[in-house]
Amino acid sequence: MPRDTESIEREIEKARNQLASTLDELTVRTNPKRLVENTKKTVLAKLNEPAVKYALIAVGSVVGLLVVRKIIR
Structure with missing residues (x-):
């Protein structure tokens, strides 16, 4: 048909x-501006998760202690 x-x-x-x-x-x-905004929001949201936040604090503390220890010696 x-x-x-x-x-x-x-x-x-x-x-x-x-x-x-x-x-x-x-x-x-x-849109590049929109991609940057979305990526920034995603990264900030991920960094504000407790597990990630505390892991970064722990790593930063260890690195800080190692730097201080290296300077003192």
Whole structure:
């Protein structure tokens, strides 16, 4: 059963609109400023997790003690 040209045109227009919408969304997502902001938020959120925060404090303390010990000797 052949399709009429109007239904084909509607399908093409629908596909074109979906593609335009997808491209707009990709443009927003790949904006360099937005990528930097999202990465910064993600890193800060990860660093504020108790396990990560305390591990970094412990590592910093050990490194600090080693530096002080090296200076004193």
